Structure formats: C-alpha cells, structure tokens
Amino acid sequence: MRALSYDGMIRFRFSGRHVALSALSWAPADPSTLGRMPASSFAPTASGVRAHRRALLDDARLYVCTTARTETGDLESFLDAAYAGGVDIIQLRDKGLEARAEIEALQVLARVARRHGKLFAVNDRADVAALVGADVFHVGQGDLTTTQARTLLGPDVIIGRSTHSAAQAAEADADADLDYFCTGPVWETPTKPGRSAVGLDPLRTVSNLKTTKPWFAIGGIAPGPRLREVTDAGASRVVVVRAVTEADDPAAAAQALRTQLD
Ligand SMILES: Cc1ncc(COP(=O)(O)OP(=O)(O)O)c(N)n1
Ligand SMILES: Cc1nc(C(=O)O)sc1CCOP(=O)(O)O
Numbered sequence: 001m002r003a004l005s006y007d008g009m010i011r012f013r014f015s016g017r018h019v020a021l022s023a024l025s026w027a028p029a030d031p032s033t034l035g036r037m038p039a040s041s042f043a044p045t046a047s048g049v050r051a052h053r054r055a056l057l058d059d060a061r062l063y064v065c066t067t068a069r070t071e072t073g074d075l076e077s078f079l080d081a082a083y084a085g086g087v088d089i090i091q092l093r094d095k096g097l098e099a100r101a102e103i104e105a106l107q108v109l110a111r112v113a114r115r116h117g118k119l120f121a122v123n124d125r126a127d128v129a130a131l132v133g134a135d136v137f138h139v140g141q142g143d144l145t146t147t148q149a150r151t152l153l154g155p156d157v158i159i160g161r162s163t164h165s166a167a168q169a170a171e172a173d174a175d176a177d178l179d180y181f182c183t184g185p186v187w188e189t190p191t192k193p194g195r196s197a198v199g200l201d202p203l204r205t206v207s208n209l210k211t212t213k214p215w216f217a218i219g220g221i222a223p224g225p226r227l228r229e230v231t232d233a234g235a236s237r238v239v240v241v242r243a244v245t246e247a248d249d250p251a252a253a254a255q256a257l258r259t260q261l262d
C-alpha cells in the first residue's frame with residue numbers, strides 16, 4: 001500500500017484489484033467541528049478524478065439502485081446488462097447487508113462500472129464508500145449532512161441527496177457541496193414503503209428553478225406513460241429500481257427507458 005499526498009490530504013492506493021481513491025486523514029480530529037467546515041475547504045484535488053466524475057454525472061440520464069441480488073446470485077451479469085442497456089449510474093442499495101457483504105458486492109459493482117466506463121454509487125455508509133473508492137455517495141434527509149460526508153470522503157466524491165418536497169429540493173440546489181439531488185417519490189412505491197407520494201408538482205417547481213445542478217425524478221417510474229408524465233413535468237433524468245431490477249431482460253428495460261429519455 002502506498003500513501004500519496006495531495007494538497008495536505010493523504011490518499012491510499014492499494015495494490016491488487018481494488019483502489020481506494022479517498023481516505024480520512026485530512027478530516028478534522030475534533031468531531032465537534034463536523035458540519036461547520038466552509039465549502040471552500042473542499043477544493044478539488046489536482047488529480048482530475050472529480051472533473052471526470054462530474055462530466056459523467058452531467059451526461060447521466062438513467063440511475064438504477066439494486067440489491068446485491070443474493071437470492072438469484074446474478075449480480076455481475078445483471079450489472080453488465082444494465083450498464084450495456086444504457087444505465088449511467090448504479091447504486092448498491094441493500095439495506096439487509098452487513099458491512100463486509102456490502103463491500104464484497106461493491107467490489108463487483110466497482111469492477112463492472114470500470115469495465116463500462118460508468119459511475120457506481122454507495123448508499124448511506126461513508127465508511128464503506130471510502131473503503132471501496134466510490135464514485136458517488138448518496139444520502140437521504142436523515143443521513144449524514146453534505147459537510148459531514150465531504151469531511152469523511154474528500155472533494156473528489158460525487159455527493160447526492162434525496163429530497164421529498166420542492167422546499168427540500170431548493171435547499172439541495174443551494175448547497176454548493178452537493179453535486180445532484182433526487183426528488184420523489186413521484187408515485188407510491190413498494191420499494192420505499194411508508195413514504196408518501198409527492199406527485200408531479202414538485203418536479204414542475206424544480207424544473208422552473210432552471211438549476212444547472214443535475215437532478216433526478218424517482219419513485220414508481222416505468223417506461224411508457226409514467227416516464228412521459230415525468231418528462232412532461234420537466235425532469236430529464238430518472239432513478240428507477242423495479243423497472244430494471246425486476247425486468248426479465250434488464251438491458252432491454254434500460255434501453256426502453258433510455259430511448260424515451262434521450
Ligand atoms: C439515487 C437515490 N435516490 C434516493 C434514494 C433514497 O435515499 P434515502 O431517502 O436515504 O432512503 P434509503 O435509500 O437510504 O432507504 C437513494 N438511496 N438513492
Ligand atoms: C429508494 C427510493 N427513494 C425514493 C425517494 O423518493 O427518495 S423512492 C425509492 C424507491 C424507488 O423504487 P421504484 O423505482 O421501484 O419505485
């Protein structure tokens with residue numbers, strides 16, 4: 001293992017198949033300072049990693065969240081099919097996994113994402129994101145704040161946040177350290193039980209913000225009339241779970257969504 005120093009931050013490069021792009025050494029030692037670091041503390045490193053990830057994010061239209069598919073045992077072939085079908089970002093979202101199993105599944109995801117030149121995302125856990133060198137880290141309203149996530153993961157990681165109202169979306173838009181946000185659930189969904197549908201109105205409001213920050217609609221979206229309603233409301237990017245993960249042919253399902261989005 002080699003430690004590389006960039007602008008006062010240490011990055012660890014592991015030999016072997018997996019590369020961790022960020023490390024914790026630049027974080028303030030005093031946890032009471034978490035949440036109080038100014039945005040200017042997070043200047044990108046000179047590595048170009050952030051710029052590359054941002055360019056991929058800016059072009060992204062289709063984002064999929066998947067479990068580790070433990071029951072079917074077909075994670076790698078599913079990921080290959082989804083990326084090949086046109087998915088831009090895949091997030092491992094498996095709330096039942098313990099850390100080691102999550103890291104193992106993420107190592108598969110990282111490898112497939114690299115093969116396709118696409119982004120992969122970690123949900124909720126910044127420790128896991130740091131260990132696997134995540135491109136993207138996603139937080140919800142009750143998860144780490146953007147500043148806490150940046151403090152742990154450094155400037156190069158893309159950070160996104162879930163929003164469930166136009167007000168939360170406007171707040172996310174104004175957060176200079178947040179790279180993207182998602183708004184939903186547009187329709188009620190069994191994938192996120194207990195969360196009420198917000199409908200299409202918040203999408204129209206966000207669309208009227210004319211933000212340059214990438215944002216995605218999420219929740220109950222499927223190819224056909226539902227995706228049409230979402231794009232008519234002004235969203236040009238979507239996150240889906242079941243529409244691709246439960247499809248008999250995930251590549252074809254992704255392609256159908258892409259064709260409608262492009
Ligand atoms: C891309 C994306 N959008 C929304 C979510 C939901 O995040 P959150 O509200 O924190 O809920 P959980 O996924 O953690 O149950 C997401 N994970 N990814
Ligand atoms: C994981 C998640 N987050 C949501 C949010 O609104 O923040 S909706 C959602 C689940 C979306 O699943 P499907 O595409 O199967 O309806």
Ligand SMILES: [Mg+2]
Nearest residue numbers: 124139140143
């Ligand atoms: Mg979460």
